[in-house]
Amino acid sequence: MTDFEPVIGLEVHVELRTRSKMFCGCSADFGAPPNTHVCPVCLGLPGALPVVNRQAVVYAMRAALALHGEVAEETRFDRKNYHYPDLPKGYQISQYQHPISTGGHLDVHRPDGSVLPVRIRRLHMEEDTGKSLHEGVPAGQSGVDFNRCGVPLIEIVMEADVHSPEDARLTLQTLRTIILYTGVSDVRMEEGSLRCDANVSLRPAGTTAFGTLVEVKNMNSFRSVQRALEYEVRRQTAALEAGERIARETRHWDERRGITFSSRSKEEADDYRYFPEPDLGALRIERAWAAAVSATLPELPEVRHGRYVAAGLTAYDAGVLVEDPPLGDYFDRVSGVAARTACSWVTVELLGRLNARGESIGDTRVSPEWLADLVRLVEAGTISAKQGKDVLDVMVAEGGAPEAIVRARGLTQISDEGALSGTVREVLAANAAVVSDFRAGKDKAFGFLVGQVMKATRGQANPALVNSLLRKELES
Amino acid sequence: MSQPQLWEMPLHALHRLLASGAARAEEVCAAFWDRAAEQDPHLHAFLSVRPREEVLAEAAAVDRARAAGTALGPLAGLPVALKDNLSTAGWETTCASRILRGYRPPYDATVVSRLRQAGAIFLGKTNLDEFAMGSSTEHSAFGPTRNPWDLGRVPGGSSGGSAAAVAAGLCPAALGSDTGGSIRQPAALCGVVGLKPTYGRVSRYGLVAFASSLDQIGPFALDVADVATLLGAIAGPDPSDATSARVAVPDYSEALQSDLSGLRIGAPRELFGEGVDEDVRASVAAAIDLLGELGASVGECSLPHVGYSLDVYYVIAPAEASSNLARYDGVRYGPRAAGDDYVSQFAATRGEGFGAEVRRRIMLGTYALSAGYYDAYYDRAQRVRTLIRRDFAEAFERFDALVAPTSPTVAFPLGSRVEDPLAMYASDICSVPANLAGLPALSVPCGLSNGLPVGLQIIGPAFGEMTILRVGAAFEQASDFQGKRPPMAVLGG
Numbered sequence: 025m026t027d028f029e030p031v032i033g034l035e036v037h038v039e040l041r042t043r044s045k046m047f048c049g050c051s052a053d054f055g056a057p058p059n060t061h062v063c064p065v066c067l068g069l070p071g072a073l074p075v076v077n078r079q080a081v082v083y084a085m086r087a088a089l090a091l092h093g094e095v096a097e098e099t100r101f102d103r104k105n106y107h108y109p110d111l112p113k114g115y116q117i118s119q120y121q122h123p124i125s126t127g128g129h130l131d132v133h134r135p136d137g138s139v140l141p142v143r144i145r146r147l148h149m150e151e152d153t154g155k156s157l158h159e160g161v162p163a164g165q166s167g168v169d170f171n172r173c174g175v176p177l178i179e180i181v182m183e184a185d186v187h188s189p190e191d192a193r194l195t196l197q198t199l200r201t202i203i204l205y206t207g208v209s210d211v212r213m214e215e216g217s218l219r220c221d222a223n224v225s226l227r228p229a230g231t232t233a234f235g236t237l238v239e240v241k242n243m244n245s246f247r248s249v250q251r252a253l254e255y256e257v258r259r260q261t262a263a264l265e266a267g268e269r270i271a272r273e274t275r276h277w278d279e280r281r282g283i284t285f286s287s288r289s290k291e292e293a294d295d296y297r298y299f300p301e302p303d304l305g306a307l308r309i310e311r312a313w314a315a316a317v318s319a320t321l322p323e324l325p326e327v328r329h330g331r332y333v334a335a336g337l338t339a340y341d342a343g344v345l346v347e348d349p350p351l352g353d354y355f356d357r358v359s360g361v362a363a364r365t366a367c368s369w370v371t372v373e374l375l376g377r378l379n380a381r382g383e384s385i386g387d388t389r390v391s392p393e394w395l396a397d398l399v400r401l402v403e404a405g406t407i408s409a410k411q412g413k414d415v416l417d418v419m420v421a422e423g424g425a426p427e428a429i430v431r432a433r434g435l436t437q438i439s440d441e442g443a444l445s446g447t448v449r450e451v452l453a454a455n456a457a458v459v460s461d462f463r464a465g466k467d468k469a470f471g472f473l474v475g476q477v478m479k480a481t482r483g484q485a486n487p488a489l490v491n492s493l494l495r496k497e498l499e500s
Numbered sequence: 501m502s503q504p505q506l507w508e509m510p511l512h513a514l515h516r517l518l519a520s521g522a523a524r525a526e527e528v529c530a531a532f533w534d535r536a537a538e539q540d541p542h543l544h545a546f547l548s549v550r551p552r553e554e555v556l557a558e559a560a561a562v563d564r565a566r567a568a569g570t571a572l573g574p575l576a577g578l579p580v581a582l583k584d585n586l587s588t589a590g591w592e593t594t595c596a597s598r599i600l601r602g603y604r605p606p607y608d609a610t611v612v613s614r615l616r617q618a619g620a621i622f623l624g625k626t627n628l629d630e631f632a633m634g635s636s637t638e639h640s641a642f643g644p645t646r647n648p649w650d651l652g653r654v655p656g657g658s659s660g661g662s663a664a665a666v667a668a669g670l671c672p673a674a675l676g677s678d679t680g681g682s683i684r685q686p687a688a689l690c691g692v693v694g695l696k697p698t699y700g701r702v703s704r705y706g707l708v709a710f711a712s713s714l715d716q717i718g719p720f721a722l723d724v725a726d727v728a729t730l731l732g733a734i735a736g737p738d739p740s741d742a743t744s745a746r747v748a749v750p751d752y753s754e755a756l757q758s759d760l761s762g763l764r765i766g767a768p769r770e771l772f773g774e775g776v777d778e779d780v781r782a783s784v785a786a787a788i789d790l791l792g793e794l795g796a797s798v799g800e801c802s803l804p805h806v807g808y809s810l811d812v813y814y815v816i817a818p819a820e821a822s823s824n825l826a827r828y829d830g831v832r833y834g835p836r837a838a839g840d841d842y843v844s845q846f847a848a849t850r851g852e853g854f855g856a857e858v859r860r861r862i863m864l865g866t867y868a869l870s871a872g873y874y875d876a877y878y879d880r881a882q883r884v885r886t887l888i889r890r891d892f893a894e895a896f897e898r899f900d901a902l903v904a905p906t907s908p909t910v911a912f913p914l915g916s917r918v919e920d921p922l923a924m925y926a927s928d929i930c931s932v933p934a935n936l937a938g939l940p941a942l943s944v945p946c947g948l949s950n951g952l953p954v955g956l957q958i959i960g961p962a963f964g965e966m967t968i969l970r971v972g973a974a975f976e977q978a979s980d981f982q983g984k985r986p987p988m989a990v991l992g993g
């Protein structure tokens with residue numbers, strides 16, 4: 025039996041979070057009642073003309089530069105002609121021959137530590153369409169909401185460098201993180217501000233020719249991208265093994281049934297009759313402008329990841345911080361403590377408590393400076409780790425600086441040898457049987473004795489000191 | 501000759517009457533409204549005329565403002581007609597098409613707001629070939645307009661309603677649009693002055709698009725001075741039109757001189773060639789001689805690629821039109837035909853809504869843009885267009901303006917070309933090159949041939965409106981056409 029290798033190319037649409045639409049002054053905000061963010065331009069009324077939104081161009085450039093694309097010196101818009109009720113002009117203003125950016129790449133970090141480079145073919149600007157409404161309209165009719173119509177989009181077309189459904193999901197997640205860093209979109213798949221179509225074909229492993237492409241659409245989460253592609257690879261593999269021909273078609277992912285189904289035959293290629301948009305001139309992008317936009321980009325995920333690993337974090341921990349920019353930003357402000365320690369306090373202790381309370385890193389009472397103070401108190405032995413966690417409970421629930429909480433609750437750790445020696449001797453005297461077990465070679469007995477000392481001091485004893493005092497007493 | 505009637509006067513004469521207090525705007529507007537009510541049944545220049553009391557109320561407001569000493573715009577109280585492809589807020593804008601019947605735009609075209617700002621009072625919306633596709637105004641879904649010089653003939657097109665209205669004294673000024681000659685050719689055929697400005701000189705915002713890279717709005721009037729005034733009122737950059745040029749608007753009245761000395765005028769031989777009637781050629785040749793007498797140095801020149809103009813035009817214009825007209829699906833405005841689903845409803849709406857010529861051009865344009873044909877048609881046409889542009893640029897290194905016939909023939913009989921698209925398309929042979937090159941061009945009456953007007957076309961370099969207005973004004977003052985109006989007896993005037 026032949027082994028088949030999947031060849032996967034992703035096409036991603038990202039909705040840009042500009043204030044106004046791509047070609048008119050209407051608000052691009054979400055959630056307004058249908059057809060309230062509309063004007064002659066985005067409704068495609070006769071005689072209305074588009075004017076390019078400069079902010080959208082800057083956002084497209086930010087995304088392109090973050091993906092290492094080459095921003096064109098001159099870019100143009102084209103009309104993509106097709107008929108659909110949610111497309112009021114009968115064409116979509118898009119870019120065909122002269123996209124704003126070509127080339128670029130992103131590096132996908134797999135959980136096993138390996139890296140998959142994925143090349144980007146092009147990135148272009150276009151306008152979103154309206155949305156068909158089937159609810160809230162009389163039976164037998166359908167409505168259209170044009171609020172989204174004209175909202176700026178970028179389309180990112182990747183090369184078919186991906187060869188597994190899991191890598192496809194990771195690629196998309198990596199892309200999402202990069203876009204998130206540029207601040208040009210909230211990139212939420214569930215809300216449609218990040219949309220992904222995938223072209224999938226199979227070929228015998230070890231060959232380089234491309235098989236028949238099937239386009240898969242309607243995947244509304246990262247998980248469904250992986251599931252849909254896994255299904256599609258299984259389906260195509262079975263078909264090829266049965267000697268069938270793969271049809272060139274578009275298939276829809278049905279999340280509930282977990283299958284893809286054919287929605288449109290593509291035997292006849294789409295003919296969008298692209299031609300240069302005569303209502304908009306060529307857009308010149310001076311090198312100085314591109315450079316100025318590039319200069320405003322924040323530290324990108326790839327760079328941040330490298331910085332964390334160099335500081336001693338594991339690739340996994342670095343990934344956790346990188347994928348959640350507010351968390352990473354918080355971590356960066358927990359300064360003056362070892363990165364690994366800080367990371368564990370942030371991602372395990374703090375985040376765990378916040379999650380339990382339904383809070384987020386953005387609205388916690390615990391400032392990163394206070395968390396750093398807390399970590400330093402523990403590191404210096406002023407309080408025990410156990411006490412530190414208790415203090416954090418208070419900080420999360422009530423707020424306040426850790427020193428103040430430690431003082432107010434008398435939580436300071438007993439690190440005074442004289443004070444502890446007495447307690448140690450009392451514990452040994454009260455547990456003669458355990459002491460003889462220990463002397464008989466039962467190492468476990470030692471832990472029990474430590475626990476007894478801690479209990480006697482209500483957890484305030486410095487554990488390291490307890491250890492050394494116990495050993496000294498037992499070995500004497 | 502007795503004192504002329506108000507409806508016989510050009511804008512500047514009416515303006516003087518109003519400014520001096522010799523007449524009130526209300527009287528002026530009433531004179532034109534009544535003239536239109538009386539004569540338009542013969543001509544069908546208008547598709548809609550505003551109610552008399554509404555027009556007169558606006559005029560009376562101008563009179564009151566004038567009496568109160570308020571500063572007024574250059575067109576204050578003067579009636580103007582608008583081609584019915586210019587969007588007017590709340591006022592039906594049909595493009596002479598069934599598919600837009602009942603459509604009331606929620607906004608004004610930029611030119612409409614600018615004229616309003618200048619004080620103009622809108623009288624009515626004028627007839628046109630459906631979506632401005634035609635050269636005779638016979639392709640109007642609501643019936644043709646007739647030529648006031650001979651009611652059996654066409655007024656030209658597509659802005660035939662505007663040209664006929666001005667020629668017949670139904671209004672002293674009108675706006676039209678020109679994609680391949682749609683202002684100049686009807687101006688020539690109706691014996692009035694018409695200007696197609698440089699592409700980008702006037703905002704297209706609100707002009708219902710036919711072919712976006714060629715369309716340009718421009719004025720009709722009885723003389724060059726009025727055209728200059730109207731251009732000054734509508735020209736200039738517009739943030740709503742990305743193709744409007746960021747070029748300052750000069751004072752066009754400064755162009756109105758009678759002397760042409762030092763000016764170099766070229767006559768491109770290709771625009772006098774095959775298809776141009778002998779009478780038209782003779783009339784234009786005499787006009788060129790007159791320009792020489794006025795001090796211009798006149799010489800022949802060549803535009804080698806201009807012979808391909810019609811071929812290029814009839815690829816590019818339908819291609820852009822096929823896309824521009826895709827929006828008429830009956831979903832958001834206009835009549836909607838019945839259908840079981842979107843596709844059948846769409847097909848029925850467009851099948852019933854568009855006339856034959858519009859359907860023909862949509863099909864031509866769709867074909868020209870189709871995969872596998874794009875390179876052979878659209879792309880090739882664009883490349884030839886570049887060559888034509890270059891021809892003009894080279895000619896303007898040697899000449900300040902070029903002259904040619906506006907139309908190869910005088911007004912032709914109604915119905916004579918309507919079944920023969922190629923003959924109809926040939927009407928544009930002299931006017932299309934200026935659109936392809938984006939250049940300003942003026943048509944000025946230069947004589948009569950068997951009682952029908954002939955137009956002299958003056959083409960300038962980009963943003964050279966000053967120069968062509970100067971040539972036109974000087975010619976007009978020296979020419980014996982000045983003051984000639986259609987034989988009013990025919991109209992019962």
Ligand SMILES: [Zn+2]
Binds near residue numbers: 048064066
């Ligand atoms: Zn809008």
